[in-house]
Amino acid sequence: MARNSFPVEVLTPEGKVFEDEVEMVSTRTTTGSIGVLANHAPLMAILEPTELRLYKSDSDVVRFAQGEGYLQVVDNSALVLVEEAIAPDDIDRSAFEARLKEAREAVERAEEGSEERARAQREVKRYEAFLEVTSG
Amino acid sequence: MASLKDIRGRIASVKNIRKITRAMEMISAARLRRAEQRIEHLRPYADALRRMTSRAAQAAENIPNLPILQEREQVSTVGILLVTGDRGLAGPFNSQIIRAGNRRATELRPDGAEVLWYASGRRGISSLQFRQLELGDSWAGFTDRPSFADARAIADGLTSAYVDGKVDRVEIFYNGYISAVNQEVRHETLLPLQQADVLGDDDDGDEDEDDPHSRALWIYEPDPEEILARLVPDYVEISIYRALLESTASEHGARMSAMRSASDNAGDMIDDLTLEANRQRQAEITQEIMEVVAGAEGLR
Numbered sequence: 195m196a197r198n199s200f201p202v203e204v205l206t207p208e209g210k211v212f213e214d215e216v217e218m219v220s221t222r223t224t225t226g227s228i229g230v231l232a233n234h235a236p237l238m239a240i241l242e243p244t245e246l247r248l249y250k251s252d253s254d255v256v257r258f259a260q261g262e263g264y265l266q267v268v269d270n271s272a273l274v275l276v277e278e279a280i281a282p283d284d285i286d287r288s289a290f291e292a293r294l295k296e297a298r299e300a301v302e303r304a305e306e307g308s309e310e311r312a313r314a315q316r317e318v319k320r321y322e323a324f325l326e327v328t329s330g
Numbered sequence: 331m332a333s334l335k336d337i338r339g340r341i342a343s344v345k346n347i348r349k350i351t352r353a354m355e356m357i358s359a360a361r362l363r364r365a366e367q368r369i370e371h372l373r374p375y376a377d378a379l380r381r382m383t384s385r386a387a388q389a390a391e392n393i394p395n396l397p398i399l400q401e402r403e404q405v406s407t408v409g410i411l412l413v414t415g416d417r418g419l420a421g422p423f424n425s426q427i428i429r430a431g432n433r434r435a436t437e438l439r440p441d442g443a444e445v446l447w448y449a450s451g452r453r454g455i456s457s458l459q460f461r462q463l464e465l466g467d468s469w470a471g472f473t474d475r476p477s478f479a480d481a482r483a484i485a486d487g488l489t490s491a492y493v494d495g496k497v498d499r500v501e502i503f504y505n506g507y508i509s510a511v512n513q514e515v516r517h518e519t520l521l522p523l524q525q526a527d528v529l530g531d532d533d534d535g536d537e538d539e540d541d542p543h544s545r546a547l548w549i550y551e552p553d554p555e556e557i558l559a560r561l562v563p564d565y566v567e568i569s570i571y572r573a574l575l576e577s578t579a580s581e582h583g584a585r586m587s588a589m590r591s592a593s594d595n596a597g598d599m600i601d602d603l604t605l606e607a608n609r610q611r612q613a614e615i616t617q618e619i620m621e622v623v624a625g626a627e628g629l630r
Contacts, residue, residue, distance in 0.1 A: 208371055208477065209368075235548075237549045238554075266382060277479075277567075278479065
C-alpha cells in the first residue's frame with residue numbers, strides 16, 4: 195500500500211546529500227530507533243551514529259551511514275542535520291577500522307572522567323556504527 | 331660578462347620555470363573554485379543549526395551551565411591555534427599567520443599568561459618547532475581539501491584541553507577569504523564561546539511563522555536543555571571548519587597571485603635576457619666583420 199510521502203532534506207557541513215519525497219525516515223535518536231511518517235508532530239531530536247534509511251517506497255530505500263546530528267520535523271517536512279552522511283558503498287572499511295583502533299587507544303590513554311575521554315568514546319561509537327552499516 | 335651561450339642557457343631555464351609557475355597558477359585557480367564552492371555548501375547547514383539552536387534556547391527553561399560558555403577569571407594559559415597550509419610558494423600566506431601569532435604571544439606575556447601553541451598545516455608546525463615553542467597538538471595533511479572530520483578532530487582536541495583546564499582561553503589565527511587576490515589575517519576567540527553569539531535570536535524572522543501555541547506541541551527528544559548542551563559545542567566545530575575552508579580558499583588565492591607575478595617576472599626576465607643576447611650576437615657579428623675587413627686590409 196502506498197503511503198503518503200513528505201519532503202526530506204539531509205544536510206551535512208560538506209553539502210546537501212539528499213532532497214526528495216519519501217514515505218518514511220528511519221534513524222536512531224538518543225532515546226531509541228525512530229521511524230517518521232508523513233504528518234508527524236513537530237519534533238526535535240538528537241541523532242546517534244547509525245544507518246539512516248530513507249524509504250522512497252517499500253522497495254526503493256536510500257541508505258547512509260550517519261554521524262551525530264539532529265532531526266527536526268515541522269510542517270510535514272523533515273530536516274536531517276548530520277555531521278557525516280556517507281553512502282555505504284563509499285565507506286573505506288580499512289580506513290575506518292584504523293580510526294576505530296586509534297579512538298579506542300585514545301580512550302585508554304585519556305584520564306577517567308575527562309572531556310578528552312568522553313570525546314574519544316563518542317568517536318569509538320561513531321566508527322563502530324559506520325562499520326556496522328557496511329557489514330549489514 | 332656572460333657569453334652568448336650562457337645567456338641562451340639562462341633564457342631556456344627561465345622559460346622552464348615560467349612553464350611550471352603557469353601550471354601552478356592554473357591548478358590553484360581550479361582548486362580555488364572548488365574551495366569557494368565548499369564554503370557555499372557549509373552555509374545551509376550552519377544556518378539550519380543556528381535556527382535549531384535558537385528554537386531549543388526558547389524552549390529551554392534555563393540555559394545549561396556549560397563549561398565552554400564560561401569565561402574564566404584567571405587566565406594563566408592561552409592556547410593559540412595557527413591555521414596554515416601544508417605547502418609554501420603562496421606569497422605571504424603562511425608567514426603572515428605565524429607573524430601575527432608571535433605578535434599576540436608577545437602581547438600576552440606582560441599579563442603573565444603562558445602560551446600553548448596549536449597548529450594546523452605543516453608550515454605552521456615546522457615554524458613552531460624551529461622556534462622550539464611548546465606545541466600542544468598539531469594536525470596536518472588535509473589543507474588542500476579539509477573535511478568536516480578534520481575540523482572535528484581539531485575541535486575535539488581544543489575543547490578537551492579547555493574543559494580539562496589545560497588552557498583557559500583559545501584563540502585562532504587564520505587567513506580570511508575576501509577574494510582571489512585579497513585575504514586578511516583574522517584573529518578570533520574560539521573558547522569560551524560568547525553566549526550572545528550562539529544563543530542570540532536571529533532577527534531575520536524567517537522562522538517566526540510558528541505561533542506560540544504550536545511551540546508547546548513540539549516533541550523534544552531528549553529535553554531542550556540536553557539538546558542545547560549538544561548544539562552549543564557544535565559551534566566550535568563549525569567555526570573551525572569555516573576557518574579551515576577559508577584558509578584553504580585563501581591559500582589557493584594567494585598561490586595563484588604569487589604564481590601569476592612569478593610568471594610575469596619570468597616574462598620580463600626573458601625579455602631582458604633576449605635583448606642582452608641580441609646585443610651580444612650583434613657585437614659578435616660586428617667583431618667578425620671587423621676582423622674580416624682588417625684581414626683583407628692586411629693582405630692588400
